[in-house]
Amino acid sequence: MSCVMFASMQAPRIDLFEWLLRNAPNATYNLAFSNIHGLTIREYKAFAEPxxxxxxxxxxxxxxxxxxxxxxxxxxxxxxxxxxxxxxxxxxxxxxxxxxxxxxxxxxxxxxxxxxxxxxxxxxxxxxxxxxxxxxxxxxxxxxxxxxxxxxxxxxxxxxxxxxxxxxxxxxxxxxxxxxxxxxxxxxxxxxxxxxxxxxxxxxxxxxxxxxxxxxxxxxxxxxxxxxxxxxxxxxxxxxxxxxxxxxxxxxxxxxxxxxxxxxxxxxxRHELIKRFKERGQPNREYLRKWMRSHTEFFDWVEPDGGIMCFPRYHLKMSSVDLCSSLFQSQKILVNPGSYFNQEGFVRISYGCELPLLQDALDALEKGMQSLQAHH
Ligand SMILES: Cc1ncc(COP(=O)(O)O)c(C=O)c1O
Missing domain, CATH: 3.40.640.10 (Type I PLP-dependent aspartate aminotransferase-like (Major domain))
Structure with a gap:
């Protein structure tokens, strides 16, 4: 009787997901996810019969x-x-x-x-x-x-x-x-x-x-x-x-x-849902753009053409995991380390939350970055 051996396929860890799942429940300011807030059944019903x-x-x-x-x-x-x-x-x-x-x-x-x-x-x-x-x-x-x-x-x-x-x-x-x-x-x-x-x-x-x-x-x-x-x-x-x-x-x-x-x-x-998305995303990007302009001591960025995420480069000499861990510990702000996107020296910031929360989150980011800069 012949015996066929199969090498098993081991699923590699996806650091990004582990980081998100571990930290999101304890984040006060979550600027880490890439989706817009979910539609309620009430919103759904305004368009279609569920x-x-x-x-x-x-x-x-x-x-x-x-x-x-x-x-x-x-x-x-x-x-x-x-x-x-x-x-x-x-x-x-x-x-x-x-x-x-x-x-x-x-x-x-x-x-x-x-x-x-x-x-x-x-x-x-x-x-x-x-x-x-x-x-x-x-x-x-x-x-x-x-x-x-x-x-x-x-x-x-x-x-x-x-x-x-x-x-x-x-x-x-x-x-x-x-x-x-x-x-x-x-x-x-x-x-x-x-x-x-x-x-x-x-x-x-x-x-x-x-x-x-x-x-x-x-x-x-x-x-x-x-x-x-x-x-x-x-x-x-x-x-x-x-x-x-x-x-x-x-x-x-x-x-x-x-x-x-x-x-x-x-x-x-579909077009109303896109409009709903942009009504959140565009003013938030505008706010973020001004914030980035007045915080060039921390970051340079390439302005995104849309969506709700951007990938700024920071000026501190520390790894992106250390930077994001430290921001999370001190300010309870969750952003993603660039190394999980295979690019050290960067962070991914999402801006799909409500504008007041984004404003508070960016205040917290400023505090966190200031304190890191003071210690480096
Ligand atoms: C580029 C890209 N493709 C696919 C996915 C996964 O999409 P889904 O949630 O539809 O499985 C993501 C999730 O962030 C993504 O960023």
Whole structure:
């Protein structure tokens, strides 16, 4: 009898999540999360009908995604149902994509600084990481011309976020088209995670439609529907088919009830939800901009184009984990260490809370930074 040995796949720790989960419950000023405050049922009802008929079966499932959600996504992305795989958050979407396109020994190129799971997941699958720098000095822009320095015949995927997590900077279409063109010369795809794109304060459109570009997204961030946790992959059909097949190994089907609730509100009120997001985000960014201007003794920053996060550089000579731990201990303010985005000397600050809380939080940040400066 033959015996087959499988090496087990150990899931690497995601420092960012452990930091957030450990500290958020004790934070007075939480400037660490990347989602806008959740929609209440009252707010939902102002736009759409959340209730289901008495005969709606809670046993209902849709292995290939709820039709209602797929129809809504077709109009959001000008795509067809065969381009769509619905998922449980963008986390599952990204996982399906990485595991469908990357095998052991393949290379993937990933923007740095970046969102930790987007390199830890493919590395866990045995793929080899190549870093593509997005430099602070260059306003965190992707320099498509430099991609040729990193890409090889082994590269299968280039991984980007738009808006950029952690800086909130928008990548323009021209840049994405030239990245995609270089990638296509090597037979590689480009993943653009657009989970924050609808939060852009300047006009921006999805990159889906560029032939070798795959887009992931979800309703968890900008729309305030995190608890429903619906997400999606929008891809060329051959890639969508692989992701759909892979989904049989992850969640099988995502929550049908969530998908229906997500579809109903996005269909009629996506633009109102974006407006709700901006009504919070824009005045807060304005406040933060003034704060940053008058606190250049602590930070320089690249102003975000939207979303609710930014990635300023601090002037103190200490590690970002030490800096954030110290700010947390002294002021109960929670911000994220840059090292969790693979960039020392920076912190990620989110500004999605109510304006008075942001004002108090920035006062606390000022106190914390002053005291650290006095001791360094
Ligand atoms: C770039 C990016 N992609 C994906 C996710 C995870 O999204 P979801 O909550 O929809 O799984 C996050 C969460 O912060 C993110 O920043």
């Amino acid at each position: 209730s289901f008929s008495d005969s709606f079966e809670l046993g209902s499932n849709a292995q290939y995604g709820a039709d209602e959600l797929k129809q809504t996504l077709c109009s959001m992305y000008s795509c067809d149902p065969h381009n769509i795989v619905t998922t449980t958050g963008a986390t599952e979407g990204n996982f399906l994509l990485f595991s469908s396109l990357l095998s052991k020994g393949d290379e993937f190129i990933i923007e740095q600084p970046g969102y930790q799971p987007m390199w830890l997941t493919p590395e866990m699958l045995g793929a080899y990481r190549i870093n593509l720098p997005r430099l602070f000095e260059n306003k965190f822009k992707v320099e498509s011309e430099t991609l040729s320095n990193y890409i090889t015949k082994k590269t299968k995927l280039v991984v980007l976020t738009n808006l950029h997590n952690p800086s909130g900077v928008l990548m323009d279409k021209k840049t994405i088209i030239s990245v995609a063109k270089i990638a296509s010369e090597y037979g590689a795809y480009v993943l653009v995670d657009e989970i924050f794109l609808d939060g852009s304060f300047v006009a921006a459109s999805s990159s889906f439609g560029i032939p070798n570009v795959i887009v992931t997204g979800s309703a968890t961030k900008i729309y305030g529907l995190g608890g429903l946790h619906s997400g999606w992959v929008i891809a060329p059909p051959e890639v969508a088919t692989l992701c759909q097949r892979m989904k049989a190994h992850t969640t099988g089907a995502s929550s049908y009830t969530s998908e229906i609730m997500t579809a109903r509100i996005l269909r009629v009120a």
